[in-house]
Amino acid sequence: MPILEIFSQGEEIVTGQTVDTNAAWLSEQAVQLGFTVARHTAVGDKLGDLIGLLKEISERADCCLCTGGLGPTSDDLTAEAVAKAFGLPLAFDEIAYRQIQAYFSNRQRPMPEVNRKQALLPQGSIRLDNDWGTAPGFALQAGRCWFAFMPGVPSEMRNIFLERVKPLLPDRFVLTPSRLVTIKTVGIGESDIQQRLDGLQIPPSVQLGFRAGIDEVQTKLLFPADYPAEETAALTYTIAERLSSRFVFGIDGLTEKVGSLAAVVDKLMCETGAALAVVETVNQGLLSAKCMGSAWLKIAVFERSPSALCERFGTAVDENDLSKTGARLAKALQDQRAADFVLVQLHEGSQSQFRDKDRTIILYNTLLTENSFQQSRHILAGPIERKQNQAALFGLDLLRRHLQDNR
């Protein structure tokens, strides 16, 4: 597979004033097209750094997607750096100049003289017309590498990439797009997953990767384009089975795009037609906030303590048995016809235990439906926001398991 690099120019990126979202966007595009993305580099507005970097890349990559540094001001140095790095003098591009003039006249504004600079392109380069802003991009071959230079403004960059750069790629590179399958889990860590896959034979052409996010842990399989569909499915299901359906809440890229745990629950809840009530002391609204957009979440109530919740819903608390208290609360809510399903989340542990990242609290989940009753218990650790988020996820996941088991 051809090797591709991403190169971003901008003092605002290296100083951390701006997060470089262009690099991630372009990488995702490139991977899907069939490139191997080897490196991202960002440099500021020092001409020497820029020239050095361009030369390096021209020797080690087959393609480089570049953003930024095409503006009219003195710290926009990309064209000059290209000219110096590859000995390609800048030439005035008449068409580019007319486009820049038109951009300003369309907006009924005079063209500032500084913008003339944007019509200077390295000799022999292809102009990448910019219908979405002032600065045209340009593309050229230098050494081993084909470079495409685009503006740094995300909307302009995306349009120029999709409309101007992407169509040029198939003629220049032999590309076989690969297929990404993602197995999504909650409640199991990355190292646990790794251990469950121990000893499993994965063909060397399939790339295995992991990504631990706040809301899920992903096991990723990147299959080459010519990998047989049945074998893709077989390997995916083998792995999913090893991870267990207790933890796997969805598989992306095989038959469907599943989204987050909340999206999976949303789909399953819509199938049942049931409504849900949530009462809790522990996630402080986060579980319900994650279900935004759902029509089935009817009520969500947070109170600070199990006893406050019991008082509100007219039942008795048993401080020594939060499982029992959870069951009573769920029953009370159901009797009051609050909803078809009731999810209760209570916790044991003081406010200072909750806040202390080195101390744990215990979460008691109760799910009562028309014809079933389930409970689970989890230890929550880490900073308070993590405890909150884990509580929300474990609550959703109890619901998800019930719905998948009773489908």
Place this chain on the structure above:
Amino acid sequence: MPILEIFSQGEEIVTGQTVDTNAAWLSEQAVQLGFTVARHTAVGDKLGDLIGLLKEISERADCCLCTGGLGPTSDDLTAEAVAKAFGLPLAFDEIAYRQIQAYFSNRQRPMPEVNRKQALLPQGSIRLDNDWGTAPGFALQAGRCWFAFMPGVPSEMRNIFLERVKPLLPDRFVLTPSRLVTIKTVGIGESDIQQRLDGLQIPPSVQLGFRAGIDEVQTKLLFPADYPAEETAALTYTIAERLSSRFVFGIDGLTEKVGSLAAVVDKLMCETGAALAVVETVNQGLLSAKCMGSAWLKIAVFERSPSALCERFGTAVDENDLSKTGARLAKALQDQRAADFVLVQLHEGSQSQFRDKDRTIILYNTLLTENSFQQSRHILAGPIERKQNQAALFGLDLLRRHLQDNR
């Protein structure tokens, strides 16, 4: 000024699965400490690439902050790459091992055997204890450059940087820190801010920047180390005044560190000693979730419609006047002694309007305290998650303004 580079390891970064926010965060820290940040580089999990890059950096930078690749799995290669690049064999670190064991035993989980790997550190390196996750970091000098290796999980990385790495820097580098002041706003856009600053004289030594996030828009001023303190304050307040206290909820870096809007509200609410009840139809628990860790949020109730809320709290809905309905609900809650302050958020608009990113809904806020009553009305636009988030922010901001005005 010493030259610093940022280096991120992770296939998920080069393939665009993850946006590298660590690089921007670390750069901002480094710039404030007095480093010149010259370059960001991200590479995937190819050992040869990693080794080559580490060698390059050891020759051209004075300091390098590195993230990622310290996990337990086979694609976590940083320690191995360091060992090979600089001829420093990996040695088993007894203390690191015990910390990793403790992490698991605290969570009452067995330590998977793969995690043992995380206790292997390059010979002669300093261990950077990780109290926030499993993997310790490490630091070492190689060639010209002092490297600090940290985990890629943002929360762990930030803690390790602030608590372990930052204290080591003043002894190793001659640093003259610059000063970053951030004016934080909610309810006003970036181009609006730019327009309000039009014509303002800002000295060329002061760098002005903007960053628009989900929860706030930041106007950033980077002052050189020798910039006089009074003039720093004067320029900051001039700008804050142009932006108006209606929108500015805090200024970071002048006299204090203010944090998020929720953190500002938290501090102000703690000063009052009052408790808050929130009832709403529109942010679905998000406002209360943002207040996690506060002791003053007593109750939060979400219901799908104003009429459902009114029924629950025994008052009458006026579908044609949600301001009136909000006032009635607040009064009912206060009469029931739910809390000292009551915040009601209702919305006008169907579920399909809510979901449609091209249609708007109207938010009605009511805040009732012991001796004041305030309302506000906002139009919410964009995707449903944005409407939800805006509602939560506008609710918190009404509370913030009341608290600041009555301080």
